[in-house]
Amino acid sequence: MxxxxxxxxxxxxxxxxxxxxxxxxxxxxxxxxxxxxDLERNWNEVKNDPDFKAELQNLSTHYAGRPxxxxxxxxxxxxxxxxxxxxxxxxxxxxxxxxxxxxxxGSHKINNCLGQILLAKRMGKKRIIAETGAGQHGVASATxxxxxxxxxxxxxxxxDVARQSPNVFRMxxxxxxxxxxxxxxxxxxxxxNEALRDWVTNVEDxxxxxxxxxxxHPYPExxxxxxxxxxTEARAQILEQEGRLPDTIIAAVGGGxxxxxxxxxxxxxxDVRIIGIEAGGRGLDGIxxxxxxxxxxxxxxxxxxxxxxxxxxxxxxxxxxxxAGLDYPGVGPEHSWLRDSGRVEYVPILDDEALExxxxxxxxxxxxxxxxxxxxxxxxxxxxxxxxxDQIVIVNLSGRGDKDVHTVANMLGMEI
Amino acid sequence: MTTRIDRRMAKLKSEGRPAxxxxxxxxxxxxxxxxxxMKGLPVAGSDIIELGMPFSxxxxxxxxxxxxxxxxxxxxQTLARTLKxxxxxxxxxxxxPIVLMGYYNPIYIYGVDRFLADAKASGIDGLIxxxxxxxxxxxxxxPALKAGVNFxxxxxxxxxDKRLPKVLQNTSGFVYYxxxxxxxxxxxxxxxxxxxxVTRIKGHTALPVCVGFxxxxxxxxxxxxxxxxxxxxxxxxxxxxxxxxxxxGEKTADPAEAVATLVSGLAQGxxxxxxxxxx
Numbered sequence: 024m025x026x027x028x029x030x031x032x033x034x035x036x037x038x039x040x041x042x043x044x045x046x047x048x049x050x051x052x053x054x055x056x057x058x059x060x061d062l063e064r065n066w067n068e069v070k071n072d073p074d075f076k077a078e079l080q081n082l083s084t085h086y087a088g089r090p091x092x093x094x095x096x097x098x099x100x101x102x103x104x105x106x107x108x109x110x111x112x113x114x115x116x117x118x119x120x121x122x123x124x125x126x127x128x129g130s131h132k133i134n135n136c137l138g139q140i141l142l143a144k145r146m147g148k149k150r151i152i153a154e155t156g157a158g159q160h161g162v163a164s165a166t167x168x169x170x171x172x173x174x175x176x177x178x179x180x181x182x183d184v185a186r187q188s189p190n191v192f193r194m195x196x197x198x199x200x201x202x203x204x205x206x207x208x209x210x211x212x213x214x215x216n217e218a219l220r221d222w223v224t225n226v227e228d229x230x231x232x233x234x235x236x237x238x239x240h241p242y243p244e245x246x247x248x249x250x251x252x253x254x255t256e257a258r259a260q261i262l263e264q265e266g267r268l269p270d271t272i273i274a275a276v277g278g279g280x281x282x283x284x285x286x287x288x289x290x291x292x293x294d295v296r297i298i299g300i301e302a303g304g305r306g307l308d309g310i311x312x313x314x315x316x317x318x319x320x321x322x323x324x325x326x327x328x329x330x331x332x333x334x335x336x337x338x339x340x341x342x343x344x345x346x347a348g349l350d351y352p353g354v355g356p357e358h359s360w361l362r363d364s365g366r367v368e369y370v371p372i373l374d375d376e377a378l379e380x381x382x383x384x385x386x387x388x389x390x391x392x393x394x395x396x397x398x399x400x401x402x403x404x405x406x407x408x409x410x411x412x413d414q415i416v417i418v419n420l421s422g423r424g425d426k427d428v429h430t431v432a433n434m435l436g437m438e439i
Numbered sequence: 440m441t442t443r444i445d446r447r448m449a450k451l452k453s454e455g456r457p458a459x460x461x462x463x464x465x466x467x468x469x470x471x472x473x474x475x476x477m478k479g480l481p482v483a484g485s486d487i488i489e490l491g492m493p494f495s496x497x498x499x500x501x502x503x504x505x506x507x508x509x510x511x512x513x514x515x516q517t518l519a520r521t522l523k524x525x526x527x528x529x530x531x532x533x534x535x536p537i538v539l540m541g542y543y544n545p546i547y548i549y550g551v552d553r554f555l556a557d558a559k560a561s562g563i564d565g566l567i568x569x570x571x572x573x574x575x576x577x578x579x580x581x582p583a584l585k586a587g588v589n590f591x592x593x594x595x596x597x598x599x600d601k602r603l604p605k606v607l608q609n610t611s612g613f614v615y616y617x618x619x620x621x622x623x624x625x626x627x628x629x630x631x632x633x634x635x636x637v638t639r640i641k642g643h644t645a646l647p648v649c650v651g652f653x654x655x656x657x658x659x660x661x662x663x664x665x666x667x668x669x670x671x672x673x674x675x676x677x678x679x680x681x682x683x684x685x686x687x688g689e690k691t692a693d694p695a696e697a698v699a700t701l702v703s704g705l706a707q708g709x710x711x712x713x714x715x716x717x718x
Contacts, residue, residue, distance in 0.1 A: 337548030
């Protein structure tokens with residue numbers, strides 16, 4: 024099959040129907056369709072509204088703590104140069120971390136939540152619902168709901184409730200109601216189904232605050248735009264600190280919001296290599312992974328067409344990842360399009376590799392990364408030693424790993 | 440071109456009564472039992488059969504139909520087997536319309552053209568695909584209409600007068616009015632509001648309007664049937680199957696008989712709808 028011709032720009036999507044090539048769209052029940060059209064109208068109004076932008080900017084600065092730092096990870100760079108030398112290569116690129124872990128609530132999720140809560144306020148909604156995997160989006164949603172005085176219900180798979188208990192408690196402290204979902208494997212996919220069922224029932228007053236760059240149009244676009252602050256800042260920061268663009272940028276992809284946020288401002292910088300990291304779980308040979316773009320095929324779920332893990336009958340698989348935030352059998356539609364167009368490479372990282380990166384980063388940098396972000400760091404560990412010393416890699420450190428200590432202790436056979 | 444649905448609706452109109460539309464999940468709890476249930480439906484008084492295509496992630500369905508879909512999938516049901524069920528039923532009944540109901544992904548993976556050809560050959564008359572609103576008509580609705588298969592659209596309480604023409608545009612067979620904002624199996628909405636909505640939709644179309652979501656008893660079927668052209672019952676039927684299954688899925692009674700008993704009662708309710716309304 025021929026690849027579609029390279030577009031002049033990779034930054035113009037989606038089209039008016041919400042499509043990125045064949046991906047995206049609005050595959051939802053009729054009950055939700057008027058709500059989605061209403062959201063789109065409001066989104067189109069606010070996205071170029073100076074007052075809206077100013078309010079978001081103000082909150083981003085003083086509440087969330089933006090801009091997040093672009094940090095030269097000297098300890099990791101030194102370590103990987105030693106690895107390079109030991110292999111007789113004598114190289115090792117400079118590694119930078121985009122420090123989204125330093126944001127209020129501890130991850131990039133707050134960027135999107137602040138934007139959407141302002142949208143919900145403008146639309147006169149009275150109640151917030153959200154789905155969450157690792158709980159980072161749930162915490163960020165509960166946080167903005169508390170800040171703006173909304174009741175908030177967070178749907179979370181029962182498996183994730185168990186493995187991310189610190190975040191469950193944080194959400195409860197923030198006043199949110201956490202509803203465990205027992206369907207399926209009790210992970211992010213099932214939480215999203217249940218959130219959609221809530222929305223279809225409470226159409227009048229409820230705003231669905233989707234946490235990733237997926238779902239029906241306009242969610243993939245608006246989540247991307249709220250998260251693009253990551254890449255916009257990183258691009259300006261690296262130009263200031265190094266006087267040039269990076270050679271490679273890397274981010275982990277579950278639904279893909281931190282990744283699209285970092286990638287989007289770089290998409291038309293043709294010399295920047297862009298790599299998205301999928302959860303390889305226990306390996307791509309079996310079914311215990313979440314590498315939808317490496318091992319799945321296009322299908323329709325949760326309002327959009329995208330790469331999905333599914334069987335030959337079109338039934339969606341549950342997948343597996345050590346990281347609850349990556350444990351999703353689909354991916355945002357723009358990533359599917361970027362994959363097929365060849366602009367972005369998507370590669371899997373195994374549970375064990377992520378765990379090793381988690382431990383190494385903690386020891387050589389004094390930074391405990393989220394297991395999601397550890398997948399991106401693990402790939403940097405693979406490619407950096409064979410790069411030159413004057414090359415630059417930016418890794419999106421999308422969140423901090425405090426929430427993961429129980430999971431990691433379990434994996435390492437330790438008791439806390 | 441008329442379909443079995445058109446002919447059945449015209450016949451019921453001449454008889455002056457609404458249709459009883461019954462939903463069963465294909466392959467629940469297993470292929471043979473589901474086929475036996477299906478064969479019993481017309482005998483018990485069902486006028487149109489909705490045959491559920493199980494899907495792993497049924498976003499618009501409540502716990503009962505979710506569980507039914509999982510039982511069917513666990514029993515090895517696939518879209519191909521659901522089509523086979525329809526054609527086996529059709530071999531003994533060439534009159535009762537069959538409408539496939541479900542979600543788009545299994546059809547998309549099967550292949551739209553191949554699906555329509557096989558559905559047609561299996562005696563399928565119409566499709567209800569929950570996650571294909573008019574905005575996505577190019578995917579399946581237009582090809583289905585070209586293939587001579589009715590595409591039955593859901594209209595909902597959120598579908599206002601401005602949007603209704605768009606929803607009705609490529610709809611054929613009948614319009615399925617969803618009685619409430621919510622998932623299948625929830626409590627029935629205020630029947631006066633439902634009647635008003637049916638009247639509103641009839642102002643926009645000559646197609647029959649059937650009402651579903653929340654209808655569980657013969658009495659409810661009678662009340663809804665007084666104004667609607669048809670009454671859809673799904674969750675109550677699926678529950679009748681679940682109620683005769685033990686904790687390990689073993690049958691404690693005959694599911695086909697349990698469903699037939701329920702449907703007979705519903706049929707009486709529907710058949711008395713207009714008599715009651717005329718009094």
